Amino acid sequence: MTEKKKLRIATTSLAGCFGCHMSILDIDERLFPLLELVEFDRSPLTDIKHCGPCDIGLVEGGICNAENVHVLREFRKNCKVLIAIGACAINGGLPAQRNHLDLSSCLTEVYLTEPGLVHGHIPNDPELPLPLDKVHPLHEVVKIDYFIPGCPPSADAIWKFLTDLIAGKTPELGHGLIKYD
Amino acid sequence: MVHEAVSPSPRFLEPKDLSLLQQVLGHHANDSTKLLQILREVQEHLGFIPNAAVSFIAEALDIPRNRIESVASFYSFLHLRSQGTYRVLFSDNITDRMLGSQTLMERMCQQLWLQPGKVSEDGLLSIGTTSCTGMCDQGPAMLVNERAITKLTHQRIQEIGQLIRNRTPLNDWPADFFYVEDNIHRAGLILGNTMAYGEALQAGLTLGGAAIVDVVKRSGLRGRGGAGYPTGLKWEACRNAKGNQHYVVCNADEGEPGTFKDRVLLTRQADLVFEGMTLCALAVGAKQGFLYLRGEYRYLLDHLKGVLQRRRESNLLGVDILGQSGFDFDIEIHLGAGAYICGEESALIESLEGERGVPRNRPPFPVTQGYLQQPTALDNVETFCQAALAIHMGADKYSAIGTSKSTGSKLISVSGDCPRPGIYEYPFGVSVQEILNDCGAVNTRAVQISGPSGICIGEHEFGRKLGFEDLPTAGAFMVFDDSRDMFEVARNFVHFFAHESCGFCTPCRVGTSMLKQTMDKIAAGQGTHYDLAEVENLDHVLQTTSHCGLGRTACNPVLHTLKHFRPAYESRLKSLSFKPAFDLDGALARARQMTGRDDAGAHLKENE
Ligand SMILES: Cc1cc2nc3c(=O)[nH]c(=O)nc-3n(C[C@H](O)[C@H](O)[C@H](O)COP(=O)(O)O)c2cc1C
Ligand code: SF4
Ligand code: SF4
Numbered sequence: 001m002t003e004k005k006k007l008r009i010a011t012t013s014l015a016g017c018f019g020c021h022m023s024i025l026d027i028d029e030r031l032f033p034l035l036e037l038v039e040f041d042r043s044p045l046t047d048i049k050h051c052g053p054c055d056i057g058l059v060e061g062g063i064c065n066a067e068n069v070h071v072l073r074e075f076r077k078n079c080k081v082l083i084a085i086g087a088c089a090i091n092g093g094l095p096a097q098r099n100h101l102d103l104s105s106c107l108t109e110v111y112l113t114e115p116g117l118v119h120g121h122i123p124n125d126p127e128l129p130l131p132l133d134k135v136h137p138l139h140e141v142v143k144i145d146y147f148i149p150g151c152p153p154s155a156d157a158i159w160k161f162l163t164d165l166i167a168g169k170t171p172e173l174g175h176g177l178i179k180y181d
Numbered sequence: 182m183v184h185e186a187v188s189p190s191p192r193f194l195e196p197k198d199l200s201l202l203q204q205v206l207g208h209h210a211n212d213s214t215k216l217l218q219i220l221r222e223v224q225e226h227l228g229f230i231p232n233a234a235v236s237f238i239a240e241a242l243d244i245p246r247n248r249i250e251s252v253a254s255f256y257s258f259l260h261l262r263s264q265g266t267y268r269v270l271f272s273d274n275i276t277d278r279m280l281g282s283q284t285l286m287e288r289m290c291q292q293l294w295l296q297p298g299k300v301s302e303d304g305l306l307s308i309g310t311t312s313c314t315g316m317c318d319q320g321p322a323m324l325v326n327e328r329a330i331t332k333l334t335h336q337r338i339q340e341i342g343q344l345i346r347n348r349t350p351l352n353d354w355p356a357d358f359f360y361v362e363d364n365i366h367r368a369g370l371i372l373g374n375t376m377a378y379g380e381a382l383q384a385g386l387t388l389g390g391a392a393i394v395d396v397v398k399r400s401g402l403r404g405r406g407g408a409g410y411p412t413g414l415k416w417e418a419c420r421n422a423k424g425n426q427h428y429v430v431c432n433a434d435e436g437e438p439g440t441f442k443d444r445v446l447l448t449r450q451a452d453l454v455f456e457g458m459t460l461c462a463l464a465v466g467a468k469q470g471f472l473y474l475r476g477e478y479r480y481l482l483d484h485l486k487g488v489l490q491r492r493r494e495s496n497l498l499g500v501d502i503l504g505q506s507g508f509d510f511d512i513e514i515h516l517g518a519g520a521y522i523c524g525e526e527s528a529l530i531e532s533l534e535g536e537r538g539v540p541r542n543r544p545p546f547p548v549t550q551g552y553l554q555q556p557t558a559l560d561n562v563e564t565f566c567q568a569a570l571a572i573h574m575g576a577d578k579y580s581a582i583g584t585s586k587s588t589g590s591k592l593i594s595v596s597g598d599c600p601r602p603g604i605y606e607y608p609f610g611v612s613v614q615e616i617l618n619d620c621g622a623v624n625t626r627a628v629q630i631s632g633p634s635g636i637c638i639g640e641h642e643f644g645r646k647l648g649f650e651d652l653p654t655a656g657a658f659m660v661f662d663d664s665r666d667m668f669e670v671a672r673n674f675v676h677f678f679a680h681e682s683c684g685f686c687t688p689c690r691v692g693t694s695m696l697k698q699t700m701d702k703i704a705a706g707q708g709t710h711y712d713l714a715e716v717e718n719l720d721h722v723l724q725t726t727s728h729c730g731l732g733r734t735a736c737n738p739v740l741h742t743l744k745h746f747r748p749a750y751e752s753r754l755k756s757l758s759f760k761p762a763f764d765l766d767g768a769l770a771r772a773r774q775m776t777g778r779d780d781a782g783a784h785l786k787e788n789e
Pocket of ligand 1: 404526527729730
């Protein structure tokens, strides 16, 4: 039997908490059979800094700054299938709680008027990515092919989704893998 | 009634407010199923429902505070915080917009130094928008403290601004501001009827309950509220359903944008409406009836109460009606408070019970488990009129009118681009073109039949006929000529659905908002073919998984206009296959300003 070519997967966390990545790791010993089928490109697991051509991209977290936009675009450009994983990627999630605040007053409060700050100033080093005025879900910036809901999605849901995808099936998270409360 | 600048402190009630609360509660016998009516009346007097009033009502009705807050927050006309002594709401139907409502609203905001949706700092007023107020034939229209003002012009807006600045009580405003015309241009069976009060009822009494059901069944009458269910079958099912009490409910919520025929019926033919309800009561064995009147039609309340009182005095309502011993029936009017969903029958019943207007699971249908879980016959205003006529005329004569599957006449509310908007009554089977001719419409590009949830048809279809066989309609007929942008029409409707989604089920709550965002994205010139395809996907989700008809029809405006007027969408699209939903570089402007940066890293290209 000829060995099938391994699929290449890239993952990243943008405006997220790495909770979704922890959930990916939570597939535990199933990582071994997974590694029979796939290999990792850019990912916190590999420390590769830039994403090359991939089959699947998994993105955790929403878009809160200019760098997020660049990374997301790099993923879109390189991944055949791009997946938004978790509430932050799909809806903006927790970071989007700042959306009802004005960015200027946020920055002012954090860097200028917060008690205990002496000679505070708003960081303006070009090395730092500028924050967008609002946090956005991924699908408002690039086309997203699939969504795995949850905060974070369970390891079982991620496992089911990936194995379906690898097997060439349209992923279906049936009863029990999606929680509504 | 409107009171002057009353803003009770949020924590304490003044003695006069307290006695008012006691009066309102006493009037409703501390009955928690009357909660919505109680809240409405409190607000009518105080301008909003202060925190202390919430506590007071909670205690009096022995219900938790959060039930009151949850009900109050559901209805757009109820406020838990002051929205100003004068609450100005511009009707935001597409027909109002076509008559210039948006410019008028901008003017008024400028004149009074106000931002839409905000309360002025002195607490004097707020200006906002509301869904169609049913004055499409005499727009642009507005509500001030839930009272309808029609035919707005720049001059009128200016005068209203002055009156508000001078804090003139609403009752002292010029009466012609509040004048609502009937605009009947074609009368038929109903609007031309010459029956005396009680005549149809007398005919019904001679027949008796079972025979009434039989006549209505044989007449072929179908509901005029939209769904077209055979009225006779509904009454029969209700009559046969077991229960402690049977109820009759008249649906006068008339929320479908572009529809205003029930308003005219209640103005001109209130007796016929009540007569139909009384006949229904005789048929199903009900002692109590309700008329659920949309809050926008609050100005009709006194008139309707007067008619009811006269009917009581003439023994057409009350005990032993027309001398028939044991035939007791009376009608109570309940007011809605600005929620389109309350036109859906099970949501309406929830609202009648003083709850949030969230649609129930169906089945069981109201005929077996309706108001207070008892058998309830619920019909549209016009249906009751038609039923009274059918009973009076006899089934054979009635069913000879119209077409074989759509018997009788239909009231059409014509609005939009035509010189003679108003009410037209036709036998079913009339063609769209005939109506266009009658109302004088020229260069017509499209007609929206039966409101946003209905059907949009283009020129080549104007030969189609109104009726359940071809174009079913609840009565709205909005005309758009070739100067109109059908994309903007659809966008207005999509905003309407997103605003009116009751939020109970996720597909509709989220889906209607996503649809709105997609339409706004296309309007902003950021749309792509991908977005058009997404609308079709969304439609599939909404149609297959929504809990009620609102969600199931919410994509119709887009799908229909896409079918007939695709170029109106395509001309706005960017040719690329995907575009961000917002201006990326613009989204960094704030941060650039705050950091003083303008280097390359401080900018984002729209596309890479
Ligand atoms: C979202 C929604 C809104 C509705 N609004 C109204 C309305 O304003 N008036 C009305 O008579 N029927 C309305 N209906 C239809 C009612 O649910 C119900 O079918 C009708 O009142 C029954 O009366 P009929 O048999 O006389 O038509 C609405 C339905 C839905 C799903
Ligand atoms: S979805 Fe939840 S777990 Fe995932 S990044 Fe967001 S907050 Fe963290
Ligand atoms: S479909 Fe919309 S309006 Fe109907 S129950 Fe669901 S959320 Fe409410």
